[in-house]
Amino acid sequence: MPPLTVQQLLQILPNARSVAGIFLPALNRAMARYKIDSPVRVAAFLAQVGHESGHLRNLVESLNYSVEALLAKFSRDRISEADAKAYGRTAGCPANQQAIANCVYGGAWGAKSLGNKKPGDGWLYRGRGLIQLTGRANYAAAGTGLALPLEEKPELLEQPEHAAMSAAWWWSTHGLSELADADRFQDIGSVINTGKPGRIPHGAAERKALYDRALKVLA
Structure with a gap:
């Protein structure tokens, strides 16, 4: 299919107006490199990264959780009840986002699941890019795949080019185009959000609404 146009991008992700011109070439290069190259693949990719990044506007994960949200989510x-509080x-008090990241992405769980083995890794390797790449191990793998020093400079994923390319790399390495081809859209969100297919991802309704809109725009 031909490259995505800015008009199509804004029809799919209308809240991206302030950044669409910056992201369009980066998205087109990333999708071309990783063969996200059919209407169904492009629609699925844009829906998922659109949801994950707040329509391309949020390239760093927010951990601005309330006490109640921390206890419910993790x-x-x-995270212990005492740490959540x-x-x-x-x-009367803002969230300590750095401490939250080091807590929920650290410890034994963080070491096993994310490769976060050093103090501070949870915050240093919090979610970044259009697909919210998280954890030292994922940064290292993406760095190898993209020939970027992401372990040493994780903030590179906050640049549009690398934010888009890392998302397409992650998409490709997890076989998500094949799930799109098989019409398994919810499983794509489940893999991104929970690490496994077969679950209902957070924000499932918005992901599906964006996907349905994208399919119409790209038809």
């Missing part, structure tokens, strides 16, 4: 082996946002 298990007690990832100490670090979470309350009416």
Whole structure:
């Protein structure tokens, strides 16, 4: 299919107006490199990265969680009740986002699941890019795949070119175009959001709405 146009991008992700011109060439290069090259693949990719990044506007994960949200979202082996109360946002106190990241992405869980083995890795390798790449191991793998020093300079994923390319790399290495071809859209979101297919991802309704809109725009 031909390269995506700015008009198509804004029809699919209308809230991206302020950044569409910056991201369009980066998205087209990334999709071409990783063979996200049919309407169904492009629609699925844009829907997922659009949801993950707030329509291309948020390239760094926010951990601005309330105490209640921390306790609901993460298990007690990832954050204790005491730590949630100490670090979470309350009416009179902002969230300690660095401490939250080091807690929920660190410890035994972080070492096993994300390769975060050093103090501070949770914050240093918090979600970045259009698909919110998270964890030292994922940064290292993406760095190898993209020939970028992402372990040493994780902030590179905050640049549009690398944000888009890392998302397409992750998409390709996890076989998500093949899931798109098989009409398994919810499984794509499940893999991105939970690490496994077969689950209902966070934001499933918005992901699907963006996908349906993209299919119409790209038809």
